[in-house]
Amino acid sequence: MSYEKELAAAKKAVSLAVRLSQEVQKSLLQSDVRTKPDKSPVTAADYGSQAVISLVLQRELHPEPLYLVAEENTEDLQKDGSEAFLESITKLVNNALASDESYAAVPLSMEDVRKAIDHGRSQGGSNGHHWILDPIDGTRGFVKGEHYAVALSLLVEGKLMLGVMGCPNLENHRFSSSSSSSSSSSSSSSDKVGCLFFATAGEGAYVQSLEGDSPAQKVQVSNIENPEEATFVESSHKPIPIHTSIANKLGIKALPLRIHSQVKYAALARGDAEIYLRFTLKGYRETIWNHAAGAIITTEAGGVVCDADGNPPAFSRGKHLYLKRGIVVSTKKLMPRLLKAIKESMEEEMQEDEMHISASETQLTL
Numbered sequence: 001m002s003y004e005k006e007l008a009a010a011k012k013a014v015s016l017a018v019r020l021s022q023e024v025q026k027s028l029l030q031s032d033v034r035t036k037p038d039k040s041p042v043t044a045a046d047y048g049s050q051a052v053i054s055l056v057l058q059r060e061l062h063p064e065p066l067y068l069v070a071e072e073n074t075e076d077l078q079k080d081g082s083e084a085f086l087e088s089i090t091k092l093v094n095n096a097l098a099s100d101e102s103y104a105a106v107p108l109s110m111e112d113v114r115k116a117i118d119h120g121r122s123q124g125g126s127n128g129h130h131w132i133l134d135p136i137d138g139t140r141g142f143v144k145g146e147h148y149a150v151a152l153s154l155l156v157e158g159k160l161m162l163g164v165m166g167c168p169n170l171e172n173h174r175f176s177s178s179s180s181s182s183s184s185s186s187s188s189s190s191d192k193v194g195c196l197f198f199a200t201a202g203e204g205a206y207v208q209s210l211e212g213d214s215p216a217q218k219v220q221v222s223n224i225e226n227p228e229e230a231t232f233v234e235s236s237h238k239p240i241p242i243h244t245s246i247a248n249k250l251g252i253k254a255l256p257l258r259i260h261s262q263v264k265y266a267a268l269a270r271g272d273a274e275i276y277l278r279f280t281l282k283g284y285r286e287t288i289w290n291h292a293a294g295a296i297i298t299t300e301a302g303g304v305v306c307d308a309d310g311n312p313p314a315f316s317r318g319k320h321l322y323l324k325r326g327i328v329v330s331t332k333k334l335m336p337r338l339l340k341a342i343k344e345s346m347e348e349e350m351q352e353d354e355m356h357i358s359a360s361e362t363q364l365t366l
């Protein structure tokens with residue numbers, strides 16, 4: 001089955017949502033950043049992007065029903081004092097939609113926008129069609145003017161069939177590992193930025209400029225064979241000690257690139273980097289919208305996405321991913337060596353934990 005109609009709808013939805021997010025990022029004041037109960041930030045762009053994508057998909061795919069599993073909901077927007085915030089989100093949504101000729105109709109009300117956001121309450125699963133959305137992935141990066149992504153994908157009968165990812169602050173040219181440092185968000189003012197990645201199952205992964213002014217180009221993961229030359233990327237959250245141990249075992253010389261959001265998957269898909277490690281901290285459960293679009297794009301570019309044991313993550317079990325230790329992404333060539341290094345590092349970590357436990361038991365008995 002071809003997903004042409006769905007792909008066109010998804011590209012349109014993501015492009016309009018990116019326009020909205022860029023509008024917000026340009027004028028973002030610290031006071032516009034709210035904090036969710038899990039302490040992560042949320043902005044008008046998170047809600048606005050979700051509303052735009054929900055509305056565009058509903059209209060483009062009509063009369064098919066839309067099942068959308070998305071990160072945001074309007075619970076916090078219904079609290080006292082949130083009316084002005086919802087009003088500003090509604091204005092952003094109307095502006096973004098009006099920039100597309102086919103949507104320049106009657107402006108939407110606050111209630112329309114609230115409903116569009118809450119359309120994203122589907123739970124996913126292994127039956128039927130489910131769209132998966134992270135309206136702003138990497139909100140921490142977004143509020144700092146760094147990398148973020150608008151990530152949309154389609155799950156059909158439990159399998160990822162399509163992914164579209166807008167990366168508004170990613171340079172159109174590849175970034176090289178020679179510029180490796182603790183941050184990769186630097187760009188010279190003459191660099192052209194803004195990439196739209198997309199992939200459909202079995203048909204490869206592509207990138208085009210977000211401005212749509214150049215034809216799409218096929219992307220492929222890197223073909224380096226020596227892990228010592230690999231560039232490894234990780235999240236900008238707290239450093240994860242086991243990542244360093246794994247990189248040392250592989251003899252990787254360059255410092256990791258620390259990048260917000262699923263732009264990390266895009267970096268691998270395009271051959272800018274070869275290894276993405278995301279061992280999760282205890283108590284944190286990964287959600288499908290943080291990985292789905294990136295996973296199909298990198299896989300279609302020839303990469304491999306798996307857990308620490310080498311098993312592919314299941315996107316069909318609801319909103320969460322059930323992983324043993326985290327997500328590992330690399331190329332087919334490097335994955336066997338990487339999994340071996342991971343196994344060794346995990347065994348060492350377990351031995352260290354056991355030593356700590358017996359040392360503290362000894363202290364207790366003294």
Ligand SMILES: Nc1ncnc2c1ncn2[C@@H]1O[C@H](COP(=O)(O)O)[C@@H](OP(=O)(O)O)[C@H]1O
Pocket residue numbers: 040071134136137138139140234235236237259260261262280281284290
């Ligand atoms: N302690 C943690 N460990 C891993 N991921 C976390 C986390 N706390 C939050 N996240 C999620 O990680 C996403 C960002 O990933 P990254 O660190 O790769 O940029 C955030 O998505 P949102 O920005 O969409 O909320 C957030 O949901």
Ligand SMILES: [Mg+2]
Pocket residue numbers: 046071134135136137138139
């Ligand atoms: Mg998000």
